[in-house]
Amino acid sequence: LKFSIDAKSLSVGSDGVVRYTVVITSPSGAHNVNYEGIRCETYDWRLYAGLNADHDGWDRTVANDWMRIENGNLNAYQASLYQDYFCANKAPTGTAKWIVDNLRHHRIATSLDR
Numbered sequence: 001l002k003f004s005i006d007a008k009s010l011s012v013g014s015d016g017v018v019r020y021t022v023v024i025t026s027p028s029g030a031h032n033v034n035y036e037g038i039r040c041e042t043y044d045w046r047l048y049a050g051l052n053a054d055h056d057g058w059d060r061t062v063a064n065d066w067m068r069i070e071n072g073n074l075n076a077y078q079a080s081l082y083q084d085y086f087c088a089n090k091a092p093t094g095t096a097k098w099i100v101d102n103l104r105h106h107r108i109a110t111s112l113d114r
Contacts, residue, residue, distance in 0.1 A: 001026055003077045007100045009035070016040050018086040018099065019048070022077070038078060040087035043069050045078040084108040 002025045009021035017037045025031040033051035035058060038044070044066040049058035069078045085102055086092060088109050093099060102108070 005081075005100075005103060007104070010096045010100055012092045012094075012096050012099070013037075016091060018081075018092055018096075020081075024077075036078070038069070038082050038086050039066060040082070040092050041090045042066070043082065045069050045082075 004023045004025070006021040006023065009019070011019045013019065017039050019035070019037040021033060021035050023031055023033050034047055035049045037046045037048060039046070046066045047062060047064045049060045050062045051057075052059040069082055070076055071079045073079075085099055085108065093102070093109060
């Protein structure tokens with residue numbers, strides 16, 4: 001699977017949650033689009049909505065409560081986003097612009113000189 005983050009959707013809330021839209025594409029070209037959040041303080045993630053069947057709006061009926069990020073899942077992209085780009089020391093690594101820039105240039109948290 002290929003995972004892509006929509007740069008325009010990424011935001012960092014005053015509540016320490018990084019919110020973003022992720023596009024998950026299968027090798028056959030099928031894709032899912034989700035609006036999610038990662039809470040840096042607690043290593044949790046949440047699905048707020050998914051793209052509806054008509055592909056013209058959000059389906060909020062798929063939303064879930066906060067869940068612990070699982071490192072061992074086959075598709076644990078949330079763990080990678082948390083550890084490599086979004087969070088450090090239980091807080092967002094920076095502004096949305098900073099995070100998007102690091103994603104674009106594949107600069108992970110351990111490679112950054114601050």
